[in-house]
Every structure is written in C-alpha cells, then in structure tokens.
Amino acid sequence: MRELVSDLCLRTDGKIQKEDFDALVQWLVKVREMYQDIESRRADTREAAVDSVNRLEETWQLFKELEPKLIVNDEQLFRELKDRFGSPYGFGVY
Numbered sequence: 001m002r003e004l005v006s007d008l009c010l011r012t013d014g015k016i017q018k019e020d021f022d023a024l025v026q027w028l029v030k031v032r033e034m035y036q037d038i039e040s041r042r043a044d045t046r047e048a049a050v051d052s053v054n055r056l057e058e059t060w061q062l063f064k065e066l067e068p069k070l071i072v073n074d075e076q077l078f079r080e081l082k083d084r085f086g087s088p089y090g091f092g093v094y
Helices: 002-011 018-065 075-085
Strands: none
Touching: 018 075
C-alpha cells in the first residue's frame, strides 16, 4: 500500500483518478481502524494493570490482617493468597 500511495503522489500532478482515490481512502480507513484497535488495547491493558495493582494491595492488606481459621470467601483473593504466600509443600504459610 505504501508503494501505491508513493506512486500516486509522484504521478498525480495534482490529479487523482477515482480508482486511485478509492484505494487511498480504503488504505486510510484501514490505518484508522488499526490505530483505534491499538488505542483500545492500550486502554484495556492499562485498566487490567490498575485492577491487578488494586487486587494485590487488597491481598496484601488481607494477608497482614489474617488470623488462624479465617475463611476467605472471595475466590480470587483466596487464589492470590495461595499463589503468593502459600507453601510449595501443600500446606499454606498463611
């Protein structure tokens, strides 16, 4: 596509044929869609990172306040506690 656009720019002399113009418009639409997709993915990644940080802070706070025989009802927090603070031998440190 870049070659096509370069060719169009070099040979137009200010006049572009309809087919060439349509090809250029299609290329621009694809570029815009790719840009929007990239921005959407960046926003999703930022949101996931913020959620991960919040979950880690909540997990750490729960771990500091954890008492024996305390049942953690939130499965996501339980798994995070087990992954981060559990023992590799099967019984947890927490």
